[in-house]
Each structure stands twice: as C-alpha cells, then as structure tokens.
Amino acid sequence: MQYFTSVGLEVHAQLLTASKIFCGCSTAFGAPPNTNVCQICLGYPGALPVLNRNAVELAARAAIALGCTVHPVSVFARKHYFYPDLPKGYQISQHALPLATDGLMAIDSAGGPRSIRIVRLHMEEDAGKSLHGEGVSTESFTGVDFNRSGVPLIEIVTAPDIDSAEVAAACFSRIRDVLVAIGVTDGNMEEGSLRCDANVSVRLSSDAPLGVKTETKNINSFRFVQRALQFEIDRQVALLAAGERVEQETRLWDSSTGRTVSMRGKEEAHDYRYLPEPDLRPLHISPQFVGELRRTLPELPEQARERLMATYGLPAYDAGVLTQSVALTRYYEAVAAASGNPKGASNWIMVEVLGRLNAAGDDIADLEIAPESLASLIRLADSGRITGPTAKQVFERMFVEGGRPEAIVEAEGLARVNDEATIAALVRETLAAHPKPVEQYRAGKKQTLGFLVGQVMKASSGKADPETVSRHVRRLLEQV
Numbered sequence: 001m002q003y004f005t006s007v008g009l010e011v012h013a014q015l016l017t018a019s020k021i022f023c024g025c026s027t028a029f030g031a032p033p034n035t036n037v038c039q040i041c042l043g044y045p046g047a048l049p050v051l052n053r054n055a056v057e058l059a060a061r062a063a064i065a066l067g068c069t070v071h072p073v074s075v076f077a078r079k080h081y082f083y084p085d086l087p088k089g090y091q092i093s094q095h096a097l098p099l100a101t102d103g104l105m106a107i108d109s110a111g112g113p114r115s116i117r118i119v120r121l122h123m124e125e126d127a128g129k130s131l132h133g134e135g136v137s138t139e140s141f142t143g144v145d146f147n148r149s150g151v152p153l154i155e156i157v158t159a160p161d162i163d164s165a166e167v168a169a170a171c172f173s174r175i176r177d178v179l180v181a182i183g184v185t186d187g188n189m190e191e192g193s194l195r196c197d198a199n200v201s202v203r204l205s206s207d208a209p210l211g212v213k214t215e216t217k218n219i220n221s222f223r224f225v226q227r228a229l230q231f232e233i234d235r236q237v238a239l240l241a242a243g244e245r246v247e248q249e250t251r252l253w254d255s256s257t258g259r260t261v262s263m264r265g266k267e268e269a270h271d272y273r274y275l276p277e278p279d280l281r282p283l284h285i286s287p288q289f290v291g292e293l294r295r296t297l298p299e300l301p302e303q304a305r306e307r308l309m310a311t312y313g314l315p316a317y318d319a320g321v322l323t324q325s326v327a328l329t330r331y332y333e334a335v336a337a338a339s340g341n342p343k344g345a346s347n348w349i350m351v352e353v354l355g356r357l358n359a360a361g362d363d364i365a366d367l368e369i370a371p372e373s374l375a376s377l378i379r380l381a382d383s384g385r386i387t388g389p390t391a392k393q394v395f396e397r398m399f400v401e402g403g404r405p406e407a408i409v410e411a412e413g414l415a416r417v418n419d420e421a422t423i424a425a426l427v428r429e430t431l432a433a434h435p436k437p438v439e440q441y442r443a444g445k446k447q448t449l450g451f452l453v454g455q456v457m458k459a460s461s462g463k464a465d466p467e468t469v470s471r472h473v474r475r476l477l478e479q480v
Contacts, residue, residue: 003202003237006210007162007229008119011175012153013185014126014193015058021125021152022049022092029191033131033145041125041150043088048279055123055152060285061293062154062184063100063121065300066175070290074099074122076277085128085144093124093155095274099283105158106302107174109167116171117159126151129192148192154184160199160210165229169222172196177301180325189220196220198229201246202236211236212246216260219253228253232260304329312342321350328364331371338375341382348378352392356399369398377405385409389462423456423464427472430456441477449473 020027023040039047063070075097078090103118128146156175162168176194180187187194196219201211216232219225236246251260299307304323308314314322322332332349336342353374357363377398381391386409394408431438434455437448449470456469 003204004206005163005233006160006201007168008160008199009158009168009171010197011156012195013179015055015152015154016183016185017052017054017152019052020150021052021055022150027151031147036147042146051280052152058184059099059123059154061182062179064294064297065178065182066103066105066118068100068103068118068121070100070285072285074283076280077274078277080273085130087146087149091125091127092277094122098122105174107170109170114167116161119157119159121154121156124153124155126153165226165233168198168229169226172225173222177324181301182298196225200229200232202233212248215250215266216253217250224253224255227258228260298326312336314346318346322346331364334371335375338372339378341378344378348374352395368402373398373404380405387462387466393462423468424472426456426459426464427476430459431476
C-alpha cells in the first residue's frame with residue numbers, strides 16, 4: 001500500500017547578537033560554564049527583562065527575507081515547563097501573537113522546485129544546557145551550564161507541506177542559506193546556533209486527514225535530518241502496515257544507531273499553560289521600521305545565484321555553491337575579476353579553497369589568501385608558466401604559509417619545464433626504470449600510457465609540460 005508523508009519543520013536559529021535577548025550578558029560560545037550569566041538570565045526574583053533591540057531587528061529581517069508578514073504588534077508569553085536547565089521554570093517566547101506569519105519559501109529538490117509555506121516566525125530565549133559527564137566531578141552526576149540561557153532565538157515553523165525526507169533536508173538547508181546570507185545567524189550547527197525539530201505523520205490517502213504525528217527533536221545537520229526523517233517515516237509505515245497505532249510522542253535521533261528513540265509523550269499547547277509575559281510590554285513595530293529593513297536587506301541567495309549565472313556564465317551548481325554566504329560570493333567575484341577567468345576561479349574556490357577550509361573546520365572568513373593572490377595563481381596556470389600539479393603545490397604553500405604565488409614559484413624553481421631535450425631525457429630514464437609497463441603497452445595494453453606519463457610528471461616534480469611529456473612517451477613507446 002502507498003502511504004503519503006507529511007512533514008513540518010521547526011527551525012531554531014540563534015540570532016547574531018553580542019548580548020542576550022533580555023540582558024547584557026555575552027552570547028559568545030565556549031566560555032567556562034556559568035560565566036556569561038546574571039540575575040536576569042538566571043531568573044532571580046525581582047530581576048526584570050529588557051528587550052534587545054538588535055534581536056528584534058534581526059528577527060524582523062529574517063521574517064522579511066522569508067516572505068512573512070511582520071505584524072505591528074506582537075506579544076511575549078511565558079511557556080511553562082519543568083526542566084533542570086530552565087532556571088525560571090518557564091521560557092519567554094511568543095505564542096498567540098507572534099512577530100510574523102504567512103511566509104512562502106521556494107526550494108530546489110530532486111523532484112523539482114517546491115514552495116513551502118511558513119506558518120509563523122517568533123522570538124524566544126534559549127534554555128541552558130545539561131552536561132552529562134562533561135566537566136563534572138563524576139559521570140554519575142549531571143551539571144547545568146546556564147551560559148545559553150537567554151540567548152536570543154527565532155523559531156521558524158513550516159506548514160506540513162514537505163512530503164519526503166529529501167525535501168525536508170533541502171528545506172532546512174535553504175532556510176540556513178537565507179539566514180546566513182542576510183547576517184541573522186552564523187548557522188554553526190556544531191555550536192548549536194541552528195537546530196531543527198521535525199513533525200512527521202503518514203496516511204493512506206493524500207486527501208485524508210493528517211495522521212498521528214511524532215516530533216523528532218534537536219537534529220543538527222542536513223544529513224541527519226534526512227536520515228532521521230527517513231527512519232521515522234519507515235517506522236510509522238511499518239506500524240500502520242502491521243495494523244498497529246502510531247503513538248503521538250516526542251522522539252530523539254540517535255546518530256550512533258541510525259534510529260529515533262522515544263523520549264516522552266508529545267505535549268500540546270495547553271500543556272505549557274501559556275500566559276502573557278507581565279514584565280514585557282507588547283512589541284510595537286512601525287511600517288517605517290519594516291520598510292527600512294526591507295530596503296537594506298542584503299541580496300538573497302537565489303538572487304545572487306541568478307546574477308552569477310547571468311554575469312559570469314556559471315552553471316547552476318557552481319552558482320549555488322558560491323552563494324552559500326555573502327562573504328563567499330564577494331570573494332569569488334573578486335577572484336573572477338582579477339583573474340579574468342570566472343570559471344577557473346569557480347573551480348579553484350569550490351575544489352581547493354573550500355576543500356581545505358572544510359577539512360580545517362573553517363569558513364571563508366578564516367582564509368588568509370587574498371583574492372588577488374589566488375587570482376595571480378590562476379593567471380600563472382592559465383598562461384602556462386606553471387603546470388596544473390605545480391599550481392596545486394603552490395596553493396598548498398600559500399594556504400599554510402602565505403606568500404605571493406610568483407615569489408613561491410621563483411624561490412622554489414617551479415616554473416614549467418618546456419625544454420624538449422630535458423623532457424626527452426626524463427622520458428628515456430622513466431621508461432628504462434619501468435620495463436614491464438613498456439612491454440605491456442607494446443603488447444597492446446594501451447592504458448599503461450597514462451601510468452608512464454604520470455611517472456615522468458612525478459620525476460619532474462610536476463613541472464614538465466604534460467603535452468610534451470605525452471608526445472615523447474608515445475613516440476618512444478612506438479619505436480621498435
């Protein structure tokens with residue numbers, strides 16, 4: 001039997017502010033436990049919250065970028081629940097009157113373009129963090145770190161328009177791209193700046209009411225979103241196919257086993273006993289404020305992609321990679337302009353630059369190679385002064401030690417070797433050192449040509465002209 005899937009996402013993004021949403025404590029990641037705290041974010045009696053204006057600006061900017069309507073009046077509420085890392089016994093959030101509603105987001109997926117409705121976007125404070133055996137005296141105890149308590153968040157809630165795990169991952173990725181591009185969040189999932197909860201249900205007919213849903217909590221990577229939701233979809237389908245019921249509950253994704261596991265029964269809104277926050281007045285946002293934010297909104301990723309494709313003739317894939325952040329787009333455009341080779345600049349940045357940055361866990365802001373230096377390296381390779389393998393060798397030196405590519409080539413003697421006599425001598429030496437592949441080639445195994453050319457290039461430290469090497473190798477191999 002065919003089952004129909006419905007998924008709705010709840011994306012939590014930490015706003016890129018220097019201080020918390022209701023107090024002046026730092027939001028910096030990695031501070032010693034319970035050092036970025038005060039009476040307000042620890043919930044001391046009588047301590048009154050004061051709303052962070054910058055947090056409001058960033059939240060409203062995100063709402064505009066996601067096509068939402070920013071409401072002139074929104075209200076903060078107390079969301080009551082008990083958990084050790086919630087110092088006040090409630091979380092300040094928004095419920096009945098959120099900051100923004102009714103957005104629409106276009107995404108690309110394997111099945112083609114999709115439009116996903118955004119039900120609401122609201123502001124709230126984060127809770128603290130429970131540390132199980134992490135820096136506490138013994139693993140039999142749990143410590144509580146309140147540094148995250150009061151960190152400003154937005155929660156973006158989509159409609160259940162998503163019909164597969166693959167589309168859910170694409171939607172989560174798209175939301176991150178937009179928020180990072182407009183400077184609302186850094187999108188660092190390893191540090192908890194971006195998290196995703198997913199509500200999943202399945203049913204037998206596309207026009208039947210939605211099935212019983214489960215919520216999978218705190219998924220912190222695109223890959224895990226897809227894996228967790230696919231497991232949960234398959235689990236629910238298997239239950240229904242066996243004549244069993246799906247229980248409404250909250251589940252956790254266990255990446256080590258590749259399974260979701262039951263955590264607790266799923267709460268409804270009334271379980272939280274929402275009530276208006278008495279210590280915060282309703283938030284009023286003027287049309288002029290929204291208009292100014294809209295006017296100054298940075299270029300969105302889809303706009304940047306279209307522009308790169310039109311201006312530089314890039315394929316859609318390249319443009320998609322290069323618009324992951326505003327900083328990356330600017331870096332690419334600077335390299336493309338200085339090198340005169342837009343496609344070459346794209347290839348170098350996507351493969352070499354991003355490859356090294358990802359391996360190091362860094363982003364483009366951490367790169368110490370100036371756009372002009374990378375452009376100079378591309379020009380050296382394009383002009384034939386150095387070979388492709390040499391260019392990669394020079395790039396490695398630049399990435400680790402810095403320096404200009406021309407100076408590295410000069411100091412290390414890395415210029416391309418074009419001299420026919422020198423190359424012919426290298427070829428003769430290489431063929432003499434590898435008699436078996438030579439015999440195999442002459443016996444009809446022509447694929448050994450590539451191996452022998454590679455050995456000559458290796459002997460020349462990548463400096464010999466590859467076309468000249470290939471011509472000499474072929475000529476000597478075909479001599480009787």
